[in-house]
Amino acid sequence: MKLVYFAWVRERVGKAEEEIDLPASVRTVSDLIGWLGGRGDEYAYAFEHAKSIRVAVDKRHAKPDAAIAGAREIAFFPPMTGG
Amino acid sequence: MQPTIRLQRDDFDASAEAALLTRGRTDIGAVVTFTGVCRGDESGELIAALTLEHYPGMAEAEIARHIEEARARWPLLGVTVIHRYGRIAPGENIVLVIAASSHRQAAFAAAEFLMDYLKTRAPFWKQVEGKAGTTWVTAKDDDDAAAARWRKPAADEAAE
Numbered sequence: 704m705k706l707v708y709f710a711w712v713r714e715r716v717g718k719a720e721e722e723i724d725l726p727a728s729v730r731t732v733s734d735l736i737g738w739l740g741g742r743g744d745e746y747a748y749a750f751e752h753a754k755s756i757r758v759a760v761d762k763r764h765a766k767p768d769a770a771i772a773g774a775r776e777i778a779f780f781p782p783m784t785g786g
Numbered sequence: 787m788q789p790t791i792r793l794q795r796d797d798f799d800a801s802a803e804a805a806l807l808t809r810g811r812t813d814i815g816a817v818v819t820f821t822g823v824c825r826g827d828e829s830g831e832l833i834a835a836l837t838l839e840h841y842p843g844m845a846e847a848e849i850a851r852h853i854e855e856a857r858a859r860w861p862l863l864g865v866t867v868i869h870r871y872g873r874i875a876p877g878e879n880i881v882l883v884i885a886a887s888s889h890r891q892a893a894f895a896a897a898e899f900l901m902d903y904l905k906t907r908a909p910f911w912k913q914v915e916g917k918a919g920t921t922w923v924t925a926k927d928d929d930d931a932a933a934a935r936w937r938k939p940a941a942d943e944a945a946e
Contacts, residue, residue: 710839710911711922762844764907778841778909782925785838785869785910786822786881786901 704771706739708749709780712756715749725771732758733767735777749779757782789853789865791846795872798882807864807886814863816893820883820901826876828923834915836923838871838880841909845869852903856885859899860892867900869910899936906933 707720729738733753740750750756758765759778771777790803804819824836853865864886874880881904885896904910912923 707841709841709909710913759841759844759909762841762847764848778844780841780909781911781922783906783909784912784923784925785840785908786905786929 704774705776707776707778709778711781712749712779715745717745730770730772731767732760732765732769732771732777735771736767736779739779755781787857787862787864789850789867791849791853791866792868793840793842793845794868794870797870797879798868800879800882800884803866803868803882804884807866807884811863813888814886815888816890817864817884817886818890818893818897820881820897821879822881822901824874824876824878824880828914828916831914831916831918833876835876836874836880837913837915837920838869838874839911839913840869840871844909848908849904852900852907855903856896856899860885860887860896862887862892862896865896865900867904869904869908871910902929902933902936905929 704723704725705720706723708716713719729735736750736753736756739746757780760769760771760774761776800819800821804817808814808817826832849867853867856862862885866882866884868882870880883897883900885893887893906929913920914923
């Protein structure tokens with residue numbers, strides 16, 4: 704599965720994207736945020752305020768309880784500030 | 787109606803884009819053109835420039851989904867959305883929304899709806915260059931509230 708990061712989430716994680724194999728226990732968006740937060744200091748920092756993180760599954764906005772099975776690309780980013 | 791959606795580094799010409807939308811047509815009676823421009827200050831602090839980051843692929847798709855929603859709500863005859871990314875200096879254009887319809891109400895409402903959703907749902911992030919270095923712009927509650935009012939059920943609107 705491909706994970707991509709934007710804005711300050713990208714800066715804190717220290718990379719723009721990565722390929723990853725997830726354990727079977729990680730089923731939803733919020734499971735994934737929790738799991739990522741335990742991968743090291745940079746991830747703990749990036750995901751310390753889980754409520755501030757927005758997630759897109761295959762380029763569509765996804766809620767915390769959304770299932771991630773079969774997803775190709777999951778993106779993590781702060782609340783959007785375009786326009 | 788085939789909407790025009792473009793993400794680009796370069797500037798755009800709002801009046802040329804509006805002219806393109808109406809060229810050769812006599813059914814359009816109203817064109818609302820909104821241009822978002824980079825201010826020279828952010829939260830009271832002077833800024834040197836903005837840098838806009840975006841999520842390629844999702845940004846276009848998300849804008850297209852909101853245009854579809856706007857078309858379902860109002861009888862639109864043309865829509866153009868252009869959003870810039872990269873470094874933008876104060877006074878330069880950031881975003882263009884054009885909505886065309888037979889009558890003004892639909893054109894005004896659709897342009898405002900699209901802007902409110904672009905601010906809160908399209909995957910763009912602004913970073914400002916100021917005296918204290920570069921910082922990410924924080925999302926504003928006002929923008930969320932502006933987008934939320936469009937979610938009001940039709941029944942409530944009728945009751946007011």
